[in-house]
Amino acid sequence: MKRNTKINLVLLFLVAALAVLPLALGLGDHKKEPFTGSDGEAETAITELKPDYKPWFSPLYEPPSGEIESALFSLQAALGAGVLAYYFGLHRGRRQGEQRALEREAESALASDAGKSPAERD
Numbered sequence: 476m477k478r479n480t481k482i483n484l485v486l487l488f489l490v491a492a493l494a495v496l497p498l499a500l501g502l503g504d505h506k507k508e509p510f511t512g513s514d515g516e517a518e519t520a521i522t523e524l525k526p527d528y529k530p531w532f533s534p535l536y537e538p539p540s541g542e543i544e545s546a547l548f549s550l551q552a553a554l555g556a557g558v559l560a561y562y563f564g565l566h567r568g569r570r571q572g573e574q575r576a577l578e579r580e581a582e583s584a585l586a587s588d589a590g591k592s593p594a595e596r597d
Contacts, residue, residue, distance in 0.1 A: 521528050538544040 538547060
């Protein structure tokens with residue numbers, strides 16, 4: 476097995492463990508909503524410390540439920556990943572195309588030099 480394959484398998488195992496361990500260990504069972512985002516946790520902590528606190532800004536759109544909010548967040552993450560994948564793929568493809576063009580030019584230069592006599596090459 477190649478070294479890169481081993482590293483990828485270890486990383487895949489670690490990601491799976493990070494996803495499964497909090498659920499398996501029952502972390503957050505004592506909370507009403509165990510796996511809310513940090514925004515919700517911060518809001519709760521602030522209102523406990525200062526009940527009269529008023530936020531500076533309010534959201535432009537407040538989804539009707541947490542499921543819709545999660546779906547919109549996932550959609551945003553997927554769109555961002557798609558844009559990044561397109562960008563990196565485009566640049567990699569351009570680089571490979573330039574490299575192939577240089578290789579073809581070098582091969583054609585060698586082929587044209589091979590057909591000339593030694594006196595014509597000089």
